[in-house]
């Protein structure tokens with residue numbers, strides 16, 4: 001079922017296969033030019049067809065934000081860790097196209113994602129953020145997440161160690 005929320009001209013709806021070129025482009029940019037994803041080689045475009053159908057088939061949301069009919073970003077979550085005891089805790093990711101940043105789009109996507117998680121009866125939403133990603137940490141603080149741990153040197157990319165900031169949002 002498609003969900004649409006219109007907030008300040010931003011429409012949030014479920015992702016469809018037609019949106020995946022943008023999702024793929026955001027992924028490639030993040031892999032090649034940032035430490036938002038701790039991976040050196042981007043997935044090929046075809047990976048995302050399977051990714052979307054599996055994720056939606058498992059009942060997880062993949063939301064896109066549209067501005068004037070143009071896809072400006074996406075957000076999604078899945079279970080935080082694999083075992084059954086973690087089923088009420090989810091971990092999300094959120095990406096916004098560079099030319100649309102600073103306009104509240106990630107915030108709008110995240111509010112929709114939190115609404116969906118709460119409606120599903122999830123208990124906690126987690127974010128695992130590279131400690132140098134101060135913009136994302138500020139975004140999550142503004143959304144009510146608190147830092148619960150900073151785990152030093154658990155990642156490596158671009159020939160340097162990366163620390164992981166774990167942030168937590170209790171859901172209603």
Ligand SMILES: CC(C)(COP(=O)(O)OP(=O)(O)OC[C@H]1O[C@@H](n2cnc3c(N)ncnc32)[C@H](O)[C@@H]1OP(=O)(O)O)[C@@H](O)C(=O)NCCC(=O)NCCS
Pocket residue numbers: 030036093094095096097100101102103104105106107108127128129130133134135136138139140142
């Ligand atoms: C992080 C990201 C999702 C933010 O998207 P956005 O749509 O620009 O965020 P918003 O406009 O909703 O920002 C809301 C608040 O977050 C904070 N924020 C967002 N980006 C920031 C930045 N670069 N520097 C400092 N604070 C920032 C601010 O407090 C901002 O509120 P303000 O505009 O009133 O100051 C976007 O920059 C992005 O896609 N980055 C690359 C991928 C990434 O890092 N994803 C997160 C992985 S954990």
